[in-house]
Structure formats: structure tokens, C-alpha cells
Amino acid sequence: MKFRNVVTYLPAFAKGYIRNPLGLFFALVFPVILILIFGSVFASSGSSPVPLTVQNLDHNSATSVAFLSALNATGAVSLSFVSPSAGNLSSYLKANSLSAGLVIPDGFASDVANRTPVDLTVYTNPAAGAEAGIVEGAVAGAANAMNLRLAGGSEVVTPEFETVGGPLYKYIDYLVPGLIGFSVLVSPMFSMVNISSTWKRDKLFRQLSLTPLTRAEWLTATLLWYVSLACLSAVLMVLLGQALFGAHVTLTLLALPFLVVAPILFVSLGLLAGSVSTQPESAGVVGNIITFPMMFLSGTFFPVALFPSWLVPVAHVLPLFYVIDGLNSAMVYNNPTEVYTDLVIVVVVALVLAVAATRLFRWRED
Amino acid sequence: MSASVEVSRLVKSYGALRAVDGVDFDVRSGEVFSFLGPNGAGKTTTVEILEGLRRRTAGDVRVLGLDPWIDLARLRTRIGVTPQDFHFFPKLTPREGIRLYARLFERKVDEDELLALVQLSDKADDRYDTLSGGQHQKMGVALALVNDPELCFLDEPTTGLDPRARRAIWEVIRRLKGEGRTVFLTTHYLEEAQQLSDRISIINLGRIVATGSPDEIIRRFGRPERLRLVGESALADRLASLGLRVTRDDGAVEVELGSKADALQILETIRASGLKWESFSTRSDTLEDVFIRLVGRMENGSLPAEPEPEGGP
Numbered sequence: 001m002k003f004r005n006v007v008t009y010l011p012a013f014a015k016g017y018i019r020n021p022l023g024l025f026f027a028l029v030f031p032v033i034l035i036l037i038f039g040s041v042f043a044s045s046g047s048s049p050v051p052l053t054v055q056n057l058d059h060n061s062a063t064s065v066a067f068l069s070a071l072n073a074t075g076a077v078s079l080s081f082v083s084p085s086a087g088n089l090s091s092y093l094k095a096n097s098l099s100a101g102l103v104i105p106d107g108f109a110s111d112v113a114n115r116t117p118v119d120l121t122v123y124t125n126p127a128a129g130a131e132a133g134i135v136e137g138a139v140a141g142a143a144n145a146m147n148l149r150l151a152g153g154s155e156v157v158t159p160e161f162e163t164v165g166g167p168l169y170k171y172i173d174y175l176v177p178g179l180i181g182f183s184v185l186v187s188p189m190f191s192m193v194n195i196s197s198t199w200k201r202d203k204l205f206r207q208l209s210l211t212p213l214t215r216a217e218w219l220t221a222t223l224l225w226y227v228s229l230a231c232l233s234a235v236l237m238v239l240l241g242q243a244l245f246g247a248h249v250t251l252t253l254l255a256l257p258f259l260v261v262a263p264i265l266f267v268s269l270g271l272l273a274g275s276v277s278t279q280p281e282s283a284g285v286v287g288n289i290i291t292f293p294m295m296f297l298s299g300t301f302f303p304v305a306l307f308p309s310w311l312v313p314v315a316h317v318l319p320l321f322y323v324i325d326g327l328n329s330a331m332v333y334n335n336p337t338e339v340y341t342d343l344v345i346v347v348v349v350a351l352v353l354a355v356a357a358t359r360l361f362r363w364r365e366d
Numbered sequence: 367m368s369a370s371v372e373v374s375r376l377v378k379s380y381g382a383l384r385a386v387d388g389v390d391f392d393v394r395s396g397e398v399f400s401f402l403g404p405n406g407a408g409k410t411t412t413v414e415i416l417e418g419l420r421r422r423t424a425g426d427v428r429v430l431g432l433d434p435w436i437d438l439a440r441l442r443t444r445i446g447v448t449p450q451d452f453h454f455f456p457k458l459t460p461r462e463g464i465r466l467y468a469r470l471f472e473r474k475v476d477e478d479e480l481l482a483l484v485q486l487s488d489k490a491d492d493r494y495d496t497l498s499g500g501q502h503q504k505m506g507v508a509l510a511l512v513n514d515p516e517l518c519f520l521d522e523p524t525t526g527l528d529p530r531a532r533r534a535i536w537e538v539i540r541r542l543k544g545e546g547r548t549v550f551l552t553t554h555y556l557e558e559a560q561q562l563s564d565r566i567s568i569i570n571l572g573r574i575v576a577t578g579s580p581d582e583i584i585r586r587f588g589r590p591e592r593l594r595l596v597g598e599s600a601l602a603d604r605l606a607s608l609g610l611r612v613t614r615d616d617g618a619v620e621v622e623l624g625s626k627a628d629a630l631q632i633l634e635t636i637r638a639s640g641l642k643w644e645s646f647s648t649r650s651d652t653l654e655d656v657f658i659r660l661v662g663r664m665e666n667g668s669l670p671a672e673p674e675p676e677g678g679p
């Protein structure tokens with residue numbers, strides 16, 4: 001193999017790629033759009049207070065106001081108020097599509113002063129899932145604190161809340177490696193499926209076989225191109241994630257092997273899928289049948305841990321899962337042991353597919 | 367002269383179809399050799415085998431002394447190829463294509479000169495996918511010349527070209543020959559083959575039916591020269607009564623001539639007879655006439671012509 005031929009051919013391939021806007025769109029623009037959308041939609045997840053609608057029937061007594069400000073201070077809920085004249089709160093919530101409400105009953109202040117047990121009514125919507133628990137916890141917490149003070153006690157045991165692994169991980173931290181995985185999957189798959197079928201139809205490989213460029217040199221140039229794209233996309237995602245959404249991801253050397261090996265894997269897979277048919281339309285269908293399930297089931301947009309249990313084994317047979325898992329371990333958790341396990345799996349699958357692709361992919365006809 | 371291409375008993379089967387069915391011919395170094403035959407005769411199949419792009423089923427093939435299927439790596443620097451259905455990378459321009467080839471072949475090439483040669487200068491910097499069919503083809507010819515080849519395979523290079531462009535390609539072929547290169551040409555234009563070729567093979571249904579120089583083929587397979595007369599219908603009977611071979615053709619009468627002098631004798635006879643005539647001319651078979659006869663004969667189910675003794679010096 002002459003590296004000189006690789007270097008000579010690469011710019012021609014790159015020109016052809018760049019002049020067709022679809023390729024760059026999937027490799028770089030689309031992941032940027034996705035990080036902007038998903039990043040903004042979930043930017044607040046976990047940290048933003050849950051809206052809670054309060055109806056104070058105790059004529060804004062000092063005690064009720066003190067209780068509500070204690071509740072507000074938990075930061076878990078954000079309070080909005082409806083006047084007593086709005087009528088039954090449950091109906092009001094329903095009519096306005098609100099999922100959580102609190103009623104402070106008339107006589108709350110005097111009952112508290114007389115130590116007469118008094119009920120606070122909390123409405124939650126079970127369909128809102130975690131939000132219902134947050135509201136219930138916050139109201140119960142504020143009530144307990146009040147009870148404790150009334151009993152003349154003080155807090156001894158105070159829980160401190162943190163997330164696994166040290167800093168507080170957010171969805172965006174997960175999304176950045178996921179979208180790098182997305183780009184590493186989609187950009188070689190879409191264009192290699194197309195190349196392997198249309199170039200065969202138009203006999204462009206035959207045309208190349210009449211030049212000194214060998215198949216190995218062609219493949220090397222192509223891989224270099226997709227590895228560069230993968231690295232570019234990784235840098236772009238990390239910078240955007242950090243700058244716009246404060247993502248806790250780092251561009252570590254540990255991530256680099258995935259950015260090299262994954263393109264080899266998906267270029268080979270794309271070549272194989274495309275060589276099923278010389279009709280670009282049918283080849284495209286085959287490509288999509290492989291690409292789309294892999295894209296959604298490998299944990300690109302959401303952690304596989306959130307999948308229903310029957311779907312988890314499916315994710316575990318998809319090579320992209322290990323790429324994303326590995327990128328996560330490298331860029332978010334900085335956990336080399338995990339990285340190596342994932343890397344071994346990705347390397348083995350890449351090797352098998354690369355060998356199959358070079359075996360089955362012929363330039364000349366028998 | 368030595369042979370650039372030697373083919374013997376070449377067979378290529380696609381499943382049950384024997385597209386090339388035991389073909390023998392040689393192409394001599396420095397000549398323009400044309401391969402003629404109807405659609406589906408097996409021309410492209412044969413050419414692609416010679417170019418090392420297709421594996422043969424049986425037979426022996428040597429191109430510049432090499433087995434093209436096995437030795438393509440060594441052969442490709444020495445041959446130039448314009449495939450019949452040439453395509454190129456849609457987003458590259460002719461100039462970029464030529465540069466790419468020149469770098470890969472490690473040749474210094476004047477792109478402008480090469481593009482001018484095939485009349486593609488005005489489209490030098492337009493992307494391939496914006497060029498017309500004929501312009502695509504011109505680029506195919508240009509690329510075949512980048513590596514300064516000893517032997518060029520041009521599979522229907524002029525099909526679909528306008529008359530001016532076709533003449534430009536003819537000039538290219540003449541120039542290649544003038545530079546001592548060998549040209550293997552495939553064409554459906556018999557006049558073109560007749561003008562350009564030193565030798566020709568006609569192939570039909572995978573078999574060679576004639577090989578030789580255009581003149582040899584016409585002499586061997588064509589009918590004798592004929593005198594063609596237009597005049598009153600009694601002319602035909604009169605000439606037939608003299609024992610001449612007479613055919614009627616679209617209101618005219620044709621008489622086969624043993625030699626040119628026969629024509630004078632016949633005309634004298636007619637003048638003496640007082641029969642009315644309007645015009646006369648002599649006519650000999652063109653390569654096209656011979657081609658139609660040879661190819662038609664096989665389609666009528668009869669066997670191809672007996673193998674020819676090698677002509678020439």
C-alpha cells in the first residue's frame with residue numbers, strides 16, 4: 001500500500017463529499033440541531049422546581065404565609081396562587097390542566113396556635129410521575145419542620161443530596177457522547193450505503209481499478225475521511241455542550257480509540273449493506289433497516305438504563321451501544337476499566353465487519 | 367510486427383449464454399484495429415476481458431504480453447480505457463478528474479491541452495453531473511489518454527457525439543496511431559471503421575465472422591462491382607439475354623461486372639440497341655453492405671464464413 005496514493009485520492013473523495021450537502025448535513029449539522037433541541041428541552045430536568053398551585057383559605061394569616069415561605073425555600077416547588085373565590089381547587093386544577101395543588105384550610109393559624117391537628121390537602125396527578133413525589137415530599141418536609149419547631153426541637157439529622165459519581169450529572173452530560181455516537185453511526189452508514197450501490201451501478205469502482213489506486217488505499221482514504229469527521233463532530237458536540245448547556249464532558253484521549261474504530265465499523269457495515277443491491281433505492285432501504293433501530297436502541301438519546309427491561313438485551317447486541325457506553329465512560333466518568341471492555345467489543349466487531357467487507361466487496365466483475 | 371493483443375479460443379459465459387464463443391484474433395502493435403458487430407454480439411464483453419475487468423470462462427488472452435485478469439496491476443499503467451458506459455464522480459470537474467489521474471499515474475499532463483484535444487475546454491471546470499452525455503464521453507476519452515498508454519481501448523467512443531466532436535475523436539485516433547500507439551476501437555459506424563482502421567474483425571453472436579483490412583473484407587465478402595442503369599424496363603431483358611447476371615432494384619437494373627471494361631461493352635450494346643436510358647453509374651459494396659450481408663446471413667441460420675487465411679505481408 002502506497003500512502004502517497006491515499007493522500008492523492010483523499011482530497012478528491014473529500015471534494016465529492018463536501019459538494020454533496022447531504023453528507024455534511026448528517027455528519028455535522030444534524031447532530032448540532034439535535035443537541036440544540038434536546039439540550040434545551042431537557043436543560044432543566046431534575047433541577048427546576050415543580051409548579052404547585054396554592055389556594056390559601058386562611059385569609060393570608062401570618063402562620064400560613066410563614067408555612068408557604070418555608071415551602072418555597074425548599075426550592076423543590078414553585079408556588080402560584082389562586083384566590084379562594086376560584087372555588088374547589090381540584091376542579092380548578094382539572095379545568096386548567098395543572099397537576100399539583102395545595103389547600104391551606106380556613107382557621108389554619110388558629111388551629112396551629114391551639115395545637116389542634118389540622119389537615120393540608122395536597123392534590124397530585126399520578127401520571128406526572130416523579131413530580132407528584134416531589135410535591136408530596138416538599139409539603140411533608142415543610143410540615144415536619146413546622147411541627148418540630150412547634151414541639152421546641154431542632155433538626156439533628158440533615159440529609160445532603162448528591163448524584164452518583166461526584167458532580168451533579170445532568171441529561172446533557174449523557175447527551176453529548178450519545179450524539180457523538182449518533183454522528184459516528186449515521187454519517188458513514190448513510191453515505192457508504194449510497195456509495196457502495198451507486199458507484200457499483202455507475203461502475204466507478206471499475207473506473208478506479210484502471211488506475212494505480214488499490215482497494216486498500218481507497219478504503220484507507222475513505223476511513224481517514226470518516227475518522228476526521230467523527231473527531232470534528234466530537235469536538236463540536238463537546239464545545240457546544242459545554243458552552244450552551246454547561247455539560248460535564250471532557251475531550252479525553254480515552255475517547256479517541258472509539259472515534260477511530262467506530263468509523264471503521266460503520267464504514268464496513270455501510271459497504272456491506274449497500275452491496276446487497278446495485279439499486280440505490282433498495283440499498284437505501286436495507287441501510288435504513290440497520291441504521292434506524294440501531295440509532296434509537298443503542299442509547300443515543302436516552303440511557304439504556306431507562307429502557308423497559310425486555311428492550312435492554314436488544315441494546316446489548318448493537319455495536320453502537322458499546323461505542324456510546326465507552327464514550328460515556330471516557331468523557332463523563334473518566335473510567336478507563338469500563339472504556340477498555342467496551343473498546344474490546346467494538347474492535348472485535350469492527351475487525352469482523354472490515355474483513356467481511358473487503359472479502360465481499362469486489363471492484364471487478366467475474 | 368509483434369502483436370499487442372493475442373486472443374485464442376476465448377469463451378465467456380453468463381450462465382447459459384455464451385456471449386463470447388471461441389474467438390481468435392490478434393491486434394498488431396501500432397495498428398488501429400476495429401471490432402464491429404451488432405448489439406449484443408459480444409464486443410464489450412471481449413474488450414472488458416482484454417482490459418482485465420472481467421474474468422474469462424476459457425481461452426488464452428495476452429495483452430502486451432500479460433494476462434490481463436492476473437496482471438492488471440502491471441497492465442493498467444500501460445493501457446488507456448474508455449468504457450462503453452463511462453461514468454465519473456458526479457461532483458468532480460473534468461480538470462480535477464484529469465489531475466487526479468495524472469497524480470495517481472505519476473505523469474505530468476497538460477490538462478488544457480488534453481481537454482482541448484477532446485473539445486472539452488469550455489467545460490473544464492464544470493462538475494461532471496452538469497455535463498451532457500456527449501461531454502461525458504469526451505471526458506472518458508481524455509482520461510484514457512492521461513497515462514500516455516501504449517495501447518488504447520475505445521469502446522464506442524463516438525456514439526452519441528455530434529459530427530464535429532466525432533471528427534475530433536477521429537483526429538485523436540489518427541494522432542495516437544501517428545505516435546506509434548495501438549488502438550483497439552469498437553464502433554457501430556462502419557464508415558468510421560473503414561476510414562480509420564488498418565484491420566477489422568466482425569463479430570456476431572459471440573463468433574468472429576470476418577477479419578482483415580477493410581479492402582480485404584470487402585473483396586472477400588462483397589459482391590462484384592455493378593453497373594446500375596435507370597431506363598425502360600426492356601433493358602433488363604435485353605441484358606439478361608446476353609447472359610449477364612442482372613438484378614432489378616427499385617426501378618433500376620444492376621449488372622455485375624467482371625472488370626471495369628465490361629461496363630463499356632454493356633453501354634455500347636445498349637446504345638446500339640436504341641433502348642431508352644436515363645442514367646447510369648457503377649457501384650461497389652461498402653463495408654456496411656458487407657457487414658449487413660455477413661450478419662444477416664448468420665441470423666438466417668446459416669453458418670459463419672469459413673476461417674480466413676491470414677492476409678497481408
Ligand SMILES: Nc1ncnc2c1ncn2[C@@H]1O[C@H](COP(=O)(O)OP(=O)(O)OP(=O)(O)O)[C@@H](O)[C@H]1O
Pocket residue numbers: 380383385403404405406407408409410411412450
Ligand atoms: N453482466 C452480464 N450478465 C449477463 N449477461 C450479460 C452481461 N453482460 C453482457 N451480457 C450479455 O452478453 C451478450 C454480449 O454483450 P456485450 O455487451 O458484450 O455486447 P456488445 O457487442 O458490446 O453490444 P453493444 O453493441 O450493444 O454494445 C449480450 O447478449 C448481453 O445480454
Ligand SMILES: [Mg+2]
Pocket residue numbers: 409410411450521
Ligand atoms: Mg458494447
